[in-house]
Amino acid sequence: MSIEAKLQEIKSGILKKIEEADNVNVINDIKVSVLGKKGELTQVLKSMKDLPPEERPVVGQMVNSVRAALEEKIAEKTKQISKLMLAEKMKRETIDVTLPGVRKMTGHRHPNQIALQDLERVFIGMGYEVVEGPEIEYDRYNFELLNIPANHPAKDEQDTFYITNDILLRTQTSSVQARIMEKGQLPIKVISPGRVFRSDEVDATHSPSFHQVEGLVVDKGITMADLKGTLDQFAKTFFGNNTKTKFRPHHFPFTEPSAEVDISCFKCGGKGCRFCKGSGWIEILGCGMVHPKVLSDCGIDPEVYSGFAFGIGLERVALLKYEIDDMRLLYENDIRFLQQF
Numbered sequence: 001m002s003i004e005a006k007l008q009e010i011k012s013g014i015l016k017k018i019e020e021a022d023n024v025n026v027i028n029d030i031k032v033s034v035l036g037k038k039g040e041l042t043q044v045l046k047s048m049k050d051l052p053p054e055e056r057p058v059v060g061q062m063v064n065s066v067r068a069a070l071e072e073k074i075a076e077k078t079k080q081i082s083k084l085m086l087a088e089k090m091k092r093e094t095i096d097v098t099l100p101g102v103r104k105m106t107g108h109r110h111p112n113q114i115a116l117q118d119l120e121r122v123f124i125g126m127g128y129e130v131v132e133g134p135e136i137e138y139d140r141y142n143f144e145l146l147n148i149p150a151n152h153p154a155k156d157e158q159d160t161f162y163i164t165n166d167i168l169l170r171t172q173t174s175s176v177q178a179r180i181m182e183k184g185q186l187p188i189k190v191i192s193p194g195r196v197f198r199s200d201e202v203d204a205t206h207s208p209s210f211h212q213v214e215g216l217v218v219d220k221g222i223t224m225a226d227l228k229g230t231l232d233q234f235a236k237t238f239f240g241n242n243t244k245t246k247f248r249p250h251h252f253p254f255t256e257p258s259a260e261v262d263i264s265c266f267k268c269g270g271k272g273c274r275f276c277k278g279s280g281w282i283e284i285l286g287c288g289m290v291h292p293k294v295l296s297d298c299g300i301d302p303e304v305y306s307g308f309a310f311g312i313g314l315e316r317v318a319l320l321k322y323e324i325d326d327m328r329l330l331y332e333n334d335i336r337f338l339q340q341f
C-alpha cells in the first residue's frame with residue numbers, strides 16, 4: 001500500500017472514531033493513539049527515513065495535513081462534548097425553588113433561664129446590680145458570717161456536700177451576701193443568682209442541685225417598709241398586677257426580723273384551688289432585715305447602716321409561672337417538654 005493510501009486509511013479511521021466518541025476521555029485516548037509518541041502518524045513519520053530523499057518533503061507535507069485535519073476535528077469534537085456535558089450538568093443541578101426548605105432545629109431558652117431573665121429584668125429595673133459568687137465556697141461565707149453557728153443542723157453532713165472540713169458546695173446563695181458586705185463598698189443593692197447544692201433525694205419538689213436568686217440591700221436608713229415595698233412590687237411585676245403579698249413571721253439565722261412571703265394564688269385569685277392546695281396563697285421566698293451581728297461580722301457598723309435580704313427559689317418560681325407540677329421535668333431535658341416554653 002502506498003504511503004498516501006495508508007495515510008488516508010489512518011485519517012478516515014480516526015475521523016470515524018472521533019465522530020463516535022461520546023466523552024472527553026475517549027477523545028484523549030484517540031489523540032494519543034494517533035498523534036502520541038507511539039501513535040500511528042508518528043510511526044509513519046519515523047518510517048520516512050527509509051524513503052528516497054526526494055519523496056520525503058512530499059510525504060512530510062501529507063502527514064502534516066492529515067495531522068492538521070485530525071487536530072482540528074479533535075478540538076471541534078472536544079468543544080462539542082464539553083458543551084453537552086455542561087448543559088447536562090446544569091440540568092442536573094437545577095434547584096427547584098418551589099420545594100419546601102429543610103428547617104433547621106434551633107434551640108431555645110430553658111424555662112429556668114426564661115424565669116431568671118424575667119426576674120433579673122424586674123430587679124435591674126429597680127436599680128439592682130447582678131453579681132455572682134463561687135459555687136465551691138468556704139464554710140465562713142456559707143455559714144459562719146451568716147450567723148450559722150458550728151452546731152447548727154444545716155451544717156450537718158446530711159444536708160451539705162463537704163469537700164474538706166471548711167470547703168463545701170454552697171447550700172445557699174446567701175454566701176454571696178457575706179462576700180459582698182465584706183468588701184465594704186456601700187451602699188449595696190445587688191441580686192445574685194446561682195446554683196446551690198443540698199444532699200437531698202430527687203423527687204417532685206427536691207433536687208440535690210437547684211438555683212436561688214439572692215437579694216441584698218444595705219444603706220443608711222433601710223427599713224422593713226423598704227423590704228415589703230420592694231417584694232410587693234416584685235410580685236406584682238412578675239406574677240401580675242393583682243397579686244397580693246403576705247409576710248409570715250419566720251426564722252433565718254442571718255435576718256431579724258425574718259419572714260416568709262406568700263403571694264395570692266394567681267391561678268384562682270386567692271379563692272383556693274388545686275394549685276394553691278386550697279389555701280389561696282403560695283409561698284415564694286424567704287427574707288428579713290439583715291441581722292446586726294451579720295453586719296458587724298462583715299465589717300459594717302449596724303448603728304449606721306441597715307439592710308434587707310431575700311432569697312428566691314428559682315425553680316419554684318419557674319414551676320409556678322409555667323404551671324409545671326414536677327421539678328424533675330426541668331432537668332430531664334426532654335425536648336418535647338422544653339419546646340413548650
Ligand code: DAH
Nearest residue numbers: 172174286287288309310311
Ligand atoms: N438562704 C435561705 C435558704 O436557702 C433563703 C433566704 C432566706 C435568703 C432569708 C435570704 C433571706 O437572703 O433573707 O433557705
